[in-house]
Amino acid sequence: MSEDAVAPYPVHWEADVVLRDGVPMHIRPIRPADADALQRMHLRQSPMSVYYRFFAPMERLSERDLHRFTHVDHDDRVALVLTSGEEILAVGRYDRIDDGTEAEVAFYVADSEHGRGLGSVLLEHLAAAGRERGILRFTAEVLPANSRMIGVFRDAGYEVTQVLDDGVLLVSFDIEETGRSWSVMAEREQRAESHSMRALLSASSVLVVGLGGPEHVLAERAAASLLAGGFTGPAHLVAVDPGDGLGDGAGDAPGPRPARYERLADVTGPVDLAVLAGREEEVLAAVDACGRLGAHAVVVLSGGFAETGPAGERLQRELLRRTRAYGMRLVGPASFGLVAAGEGGRLDVTLRPGLPDGRVGIFCQSAAAGSILAATAQRRGLGVHSLLSAGNRADVSGNDTMQFWLDDPGTAVAAVHLESIGNPRKFSRIARRLSATRPVIAVVSGQTGQVVPPGHAVRTTREPQRVLAQLLDQAGVLRARGVPELLDLAQLFATQPLPAGGRVGVLANSGPLTSLVGGAARAHGLDVVDVHPALAPLAGAGEYAAALEEVARRSDWDALVVVHVPPLGAADDAIARVLAAAAARDGRPVLAYLDGPVGVTAGLSAPGPDGTARTVPTFASVQDAVAALAGAVRYARWTTSERGELVDPPGIAPGRARALLAPTVRDLGPGQTARLAPEQSAELLACYGLTVLxxxxxxxxxxxxxxxxxxxxxxxxxxxxxxxxxxxxxxxxxxxxxxxxxxxxxxxxxxxxxxxxxxxxxxxxxxxxAPAGVACVVRGVEDALFGPVVSFGLGGDAVELLGDVAFRVPPLTDVDVADMVRSVRAAPRLFGHRGLPVLDVAALEDVLGRVSVLTDDLPEVARLVLNPVLVARSGASVLSAVVEVSRPGRADGGRRVLPGSGSAGAKMEPWPSPT
Missing domain, CATH: 3.30.1490.20 (ATP-grasp fold, A domain)
Structure with missing residues (x-):
């Protein structure tokens, strides 16, 4: 393509990203209209930075250079810019060498932005664009003194080679994603997003603004919560009367008196967090004022945006654009608010004040879900360390919140209530890391993730409901069926240690009650241990104390369920006290049903040997108590189970595979698919070490x-x-x-x-x-919501009709692959069922692992079906392969992207064909 040709614009390369310091910035392909902005950036550069980039002094960029730098074809010549408003702050580009698979790469970062990670972000996005365009390797010429740029290459996770030639360092590296490059990207993403959320959840100064209309009352309620919660940092209230005696400096407020204003223009700051409620147009105008005050984040309590239809969607996009233009994060619109342990004390700007402080982190979406969760947690006395309601989830999401929890020592339990999942693959990746350090419990509307509430821009899926369930299981996330079960699990994890095993003891004041608990435990796969005969119905505190002392001397149980149903209907506080004291002395989990209050109560708390208070949680029924315990046992087993190593089979050539697919994919229009000819399918599979008979x-x-x-x-x-x-x-x-x-x-x-x-x-x-054996089916699809999904099942009508299929979302470990094969009900046919020979399951797992890597590497592969894969005593033969390809549009690639932008957006359109 000539430099003067009109270049097709790859809109899906546009994205918002979070930098190292937690501030959002926009990345996009360069445009011809960027010439003036590029010149302004160049004129601000130091002579040293100019010399590092161009190897010569250059006071101004010539018109010829500006034209060359800003007119690219987005294929052989690609350039990306990081922008803030109208200004360019960094440029990264590559130029293909000799129309081949190698390209020369260069970066130019504004002096004012050094140390924020702009070069690393540009490299991630340039590498992703290069892989899409068939580039396999980047090279660069760098002056040895340019340590910053050398560090960008060295720290990216690629295998870098360096050669010094005539005073210039020649750097080269393959840009294919590796386990290390993915790990580096994920670590940087986590640090940046956690830092961004810390500015929101650790705000030291707060601004609450009422903007008129019926929604104004939401701001007043948030202000009342802020003052009642004991926030001690600067608080600014604009056109808001919190009521309840907390308005004009009443002495009842636990924190300092807030500053009161009639107009937002009168506020001078400082402001870390702004909370807004009012009509949509006033909210948009207020965002600009908050940005000028230096706010790091905005919470929008009022609705009227995407949930109202197309006009509201446009308003919400404008709201997001304005907040990101100022480097702010956005919670909402239509948020319930948030609770956090801010630098200025307990930060509560929710619509329902009074949540007790504790160790549980809660994320939800709609204000209705937030209200239900807050009310239920209050009734139970369950302490909450943080609560965030994302509302329409225009920006801040559950993934962001989990990234913050990873670094937050105050969050011991993570509970998420999701009405939709915008990026399940990223959710799974983050949740797996979070689950390794603390329990993660999730409620997903409809248990499918496919319910799309008004205002939520999410991709849809064609995969069955089981995909989400198995994705959560794969990540170690406990699935709850609703808010009660979510908080049952949360209160158990927040108050008791993890069980060492699944042996359950029961102590009750009735033989039938003992049998009831035992039956419920066995139904959950737990082992019931006869630790003590049932007590008499009228047993009192003395009898319970003696029984608990006897039970404590036994070592054959891992958790104890205590049940007391007073036959005369009168609760005995003395029984609660002896139970609390006994549980505090023992290092094993104890939980109870006492026919009284549900949750975490002071009457069931006692100091342990180290002086730390422990509380026995109570439940609404014995079935609920046992279900929560079963969840704790499952999680405890998951934490000690072998995770395995990422599948990394030898003899694969993803670059060659992309080059093979590129001509076919380039000719496809948006939404079109093409089936490869059998010989093309065989050639593609050969790139991953798979041979079709x-x-x-x-x-x-x-x-x-x-x-x-x-x-x-x-x-x-x-x-x-x-x-x-x-x-x-x-x-x-x-x-x-x-x-x-x-x-x-x-x-x-x-x-x-x-x-x-x-x-x-x-x-x-x-x-x-092929040798005789058992027919299996291995499939891989590129799903719009989940990304790559791999499935496995045995062949035959019965298996298909019964839905006996295992699903996983790559990347997979060797343990994931082995679990897939063994998790289907028909798996015994592979392992010598009824005297049949044991088959070569290792060969089958190799096929499945290679397919998982192929689907992970190649979003161009829309559908891959190996049917059958015949597993024999020795070896596994692929008898037939069907491959369909399409334009890639994956939501979660090897680059950092904020939700709601570029390829992370729900309505992303593929790039147009260069032809």
Missing amino acids: PAERVADVEEAVAAAERLGWPVALKTSDEVLRHRADLGGVRLDLTGPDELREAMRAMRTHLEPIAGPGAAFDVQVM
Whole structure:
């Protein structure tokens, strides 16, 4: 493409990113109109920075240089810029060398922005663009004194080679994603997003603004919560009367008197966090004022945005654009607010004050969910360390909040209530890291993640409901069926240690109650231990104390469920006290049903040996108590289970695979797919070490015989019909044909039998015979919501009708792959069921692992089906492969992207064809 040609603009390369210091910034391809901004950036640079970039003094960029730098074809010549408002703060570019798979890369970062990680972000996004365009390797010429740029390359996670030549350091590295580069990206992403959220959840000064209209009352309620919560930092209230005696400096407020203003323009600051409620237009105008005050984040309590329809969606996009233009994070719109342990004390700007302080972190989306969670936690006395309601989730999401919890020592339990999931793959990646350090409990609306509430811009999925469930299991996340079960688990984790195993003891004041608890425990797969005979119905504190002392001396139980139902209906506080004291002395979890208050109560608290208070949690029923305990046992086992190593099979060539797919993909329009020819599919699979058993398509008997002679006898004959070719019972397959006569007879019989079903003129395939074994099906798809999804099941109608299929979202570990194979109900057929031979499961796992890597590497592969994969005593043979490709549009690639922008957006359109 010539420099003067009109370049197609790859809109999906646009994105918002969080820098090292937690501040959002916009990244996009360069445009011809950027010439003036590029010149302004250059003129602000020091002579040293100019010399490092151009190897010579250059006071101004010439018109020729400006034209060359800003007119690119987004294929052989790519340039990305990081912008703040109208100003360019950094440029990264590559130029393909000799129309091949190598490109020279260069960066130019404004002197004022050094140390914020702009170069690292540009490298991630340039590498992703390069991989998409068939680039395999980056090279760069760097002056040895330019240590910053050398560090960008060295620290990116790639295998970098350096050669000093005539005073210039020649740097080169393959840009294919590796486990290390992914790990580096994820670590940087976590640090940046956690830092960004810390500015929000540790705000030291707060501004609450009422902007009129019916929504004004939301700001007043948030102000009342702020003052009642004991916030001690500067508080600014604009046109807000909190009421309840907390208005004009009443002495009842635990914190300092807030500054009061009638107009937002009168506020002088400082302001870390702004809370807004009012009409949509006033909210948009107020965001600009908050940005000028230096606010790091904005919480919008009022709605009227995307949940109202297309006009509201446009307003919400403008709201997000304005907040990010000022480097602010946005919570909402339509948020319930947030609670956090800010630098100025307890920060509460929710619509329901009075949440007790504690160790549980809660994330939810809608204000309704926030209200329910806050009210239920209050009734239970469950202490909350932080609560954030994302509302329409225009910006801040559950993923952001979990990134913060990873670094927050005050959050011991993570509870998330999700009405939709914008990026499940990233959620799984973060949740897996978080689950390794503390329990993560999730409620997902409909248990599918496919319910899209008004105002939530999310991608949709075609995958079954089980994909989300297995994704959560894979990440160690405990699934709760609703708010009560979510808080049941949270209160148990917040108050008791993890059980060492699944042995459960029961102490109750009734034999039937003991049996009831035992039955519930066995239903959850727990082992019931007879630790003590049932007490008398009228047993008092003395009897319970003696029994608990006796039980404590036993070592054959891991958790104890105590049940007391007073037959006369009067609760005995003395029983609660002895139970609390006994539980505090023991290092094992104890939980109770006492036919009284549910939750965390002072009456069931006592100091342990180290002086730390421990509380026995109570539940609404014995079934709820046992269900919570079963969840704790599952989580405890997950924390000690082997995670394995990421699958990294030898002999793969992802660069060659991308080059193979590029011509086909480039010719596709948005939403189009193309099926590869069998020889192309075989070549693609060969790039990942997978071999399709040789076969030839034939039209008549003589072609079939000739093909069999070339392939070698014996052979199999299959109809080309995609359904019947897998159905020997319907006459679509004939096996072990040893000579021409058998083949001719088989083809004649198959034509006669299949014509009424498949119609006349059907083609046939002649294929080399594989060793006898069990047929399996391995699939990989690129889903709009989940990204790559791999599935496994055994072949056959019964398995398909019963839905006996395992799903996982790559990247997978070797343990994930092994669990997939063993998790299907028909798996015993592979392991010697009823005297059958044990098959080569290791070979099957190798096939499955390679498919997982292929689907993870190649978002261009829309659908891959290996059916069947025949597993024999030795080896696994791929008999048939179907591959469909499309334009890539993955939400979670190897680059940092904030939600709601570029390729992370729900309505991203693929880039137009260069032709």
